[in-house]
Amino acid sequence: MDTGTVRKPGTGNEEFPAEKFQILDERIKEYKGKTGATIRVMSKAQEIFGYLPREVMFRIADGLGIPPVKVYGIATFYSYFSTMPPARHKIISCQGTACYVSGGRQMLEKLERILGIRRGETTPDREFSIHPVRCIGTCALAPVIKIDSEIYSRVSIGKIKKILARYSKKYEEKN
Numbered sequence: 001m002d003t004g005t006v007r008k009p010g011t012g013n014e015e016f017p018a019e020k021f022q023i024l025d026e027r028i029k030e031y032k033g034k035t036g037a038t039i040r041v042m043s044k045a046q047e048i049f050g051y052l053p054r055e056v057m058f059r060i061a062d063g064l065g066i067p068p069v070k071v072y073g074i075a076t077f078y079s080y081f082s083t084m085p086p087a088r089h090k091i092i093s094c095q096g097t098a099c100y101v102s103g104g105r106q107m108l109e110k111l112e113r114i115l116g117i118r119r120g121e122t123t124p125d126r127e128f129s130i131h132p133v134r135c136i137g138t139c140a141l142a143p144v145i146k147i148d149s150e151i152y153s154r155v156s157i158g159k160i161k162k163i164l165a166r167y168s169k170k171y172e173e174k175n
């Protein structure tokens with residue numbers, strides 16, 4: 001973990017107000033010394049901040065008295081944790097059996113090609129992130145993708161750009 005220019009952790013700023021760090025400190029106190037404290041605190045921190053920025057990982061390490069690299073290692077090992085700010089639009093690409101056999105895999109690959117990112121990643125403009133999942137419970141409508149709370153059913157590869165264009169002008173097709 002890069003330990004370069006880091007402001008004193010948790011002093012607060014516009015993006016990470018001091019109140020959020022206070023709540024985090026309370027959670028650290030609550031869990032310190034208990035079984036699974038690191039993961040439990042990290043999970044709370046992600047709820048509070050939306051992801052695990054570097055300052056927050058340092059704060060957790062400091063508070064629990066463990067090396068920052070341990071927190072960073074856990075954050076990057078488990079896909080549940082994110083060290084990147086959340087995207088404005090979260091794309092869920094179903095890879096359950098019904099979706100997979102009706103083109104779900106090709107759909108996922110096409111999304112990756114169009115957005116220029118791999119599954120689990122966020123576009124550099126923070127507009128989209130892609131998350132494959134096992135089944136979202138609408139198998140009769142396969143293949144399915146979900147963007148935020150909207151479900152798109154029987155999606156064909158040719159429709160993907162049109163769907164993305166609803167969220168970002170960048171993907172509008174020029175005539």
Ligand code: FES
Binds near residue numbers: 094100140
């Ligand atoms: S397999 Fe895709 S919704 Fe069930």
